[in-house]
Amino acid sequence: MPFVKVYEFTGERSGELELSASVFDVPVHMAAIHRVVVAHLANCRQGTHSVKTRGDVSGGGKKPWRQKHTGRARQGSTRSPIWIHGGVAHGPHPRDYSQKVNKKVRRLALKSVLSDKVREDLFAVVKGLDTIEKPSTKTMKNLLTAVGAEKPLVIYHTNANGVNLVRSVRNLPGANCINVDSINVYDILKAKNVVVTPEVIKKIEEVYA
Numbered sequence: 001m002p003f004v005k006v007y008e009f010t011g012e013r014s015g016e017l018e019l020s021a022s023v024f025d026v027p028v029h030m031a032a033i034h035r036v037v038v039a040h041l042a043n044c045r046q047g048t049h050s051v052k053t054r055g056d057v058s059g060g061g062k063k064p065w066r067q068k069h070t071g072r073a074r075q076g077s078t079r080s081p082i083w084i085h086g087g088v089a090h091g092p093h094p095r096d097y098s099q100k101v102n103k104k105v106r107r108l109a110l111k112s113v114l115s116d117k118v119r120e121d122l123f124a125v126v127k128g129l130d131t132i133e134k135p136s137t138k139t140m141k142n143l144l145t146a147v148g149a150e151k152p153l154v155i156y157h158t159n160a161n162g163v164n165l166v167r168s169v170r171n172l173p174g175a176n177c178i179n180v181d182s183i184n185v186y187d188i189l190k191a192k193n194v195v196v197t198p199e200v201i202k203k204i205e206e207v208y209a
Contacts, residue, residue, distance in 0.1 A: 011146025036109040054087030135167035153191030157199035
């Protein structure tokens with residue numbers, strides 16, 4: 001069974017917490033992680049890029065000059081892609097970049113990155129993390145320093161004070177804060193350390209065990 005360090009909100013260590021081996025102690029599956037990350041980045045693309053072709057730009061209805069006996073190359077329109085103010089050839093148009101990933105693959109990839117963070121001792125549990133009464137960047141910085149978290153991903157459970165936690169973390173360089181319902185492989189890989197609450201551990205084990 002894997003174990004993870006537990007800290008109080010003051011930064012003092014208070015013991016260890018036993019984790020579910022089916023979630024936090026699985027072999028790292030690099031193929032699944034790669035597949036999920038590629039799909040995540042693709043799904044973040046808006047796909048709203050667009051250019052005008054020669055049929056979309058204004059003008060160009062008249063033939064610039066007659067076909068023969070001018071000494072110049074034949075031209076049929078001033079809106080050809082080789083002309084200034086002409087249309088764009090083979091340019092991008094709106095499209096959907098989203099990719100589908102099977103549920104089992106997504107679950108396997110998430111458990112793989114969580115297990116890797118636990119093995120590398122880059123995973124910490126802090127009690128009362130999401131009960132902060134008012135936003136305080138200084139307090140959060142001191143806490144994360146005390147638990148040894150560098151460029152952390154702070155995961156909290158849904159509650160009324162979640163917005164205070166987000167505001168406390170968002171000004172810290174390299175830090176990120178998300179709800180447990182929004183955890184994903186990309187954010188976990190991007191962060192060096194992961195800091196969670198006991199409620200988050202319970203929620204993850206309920207869903208992925």
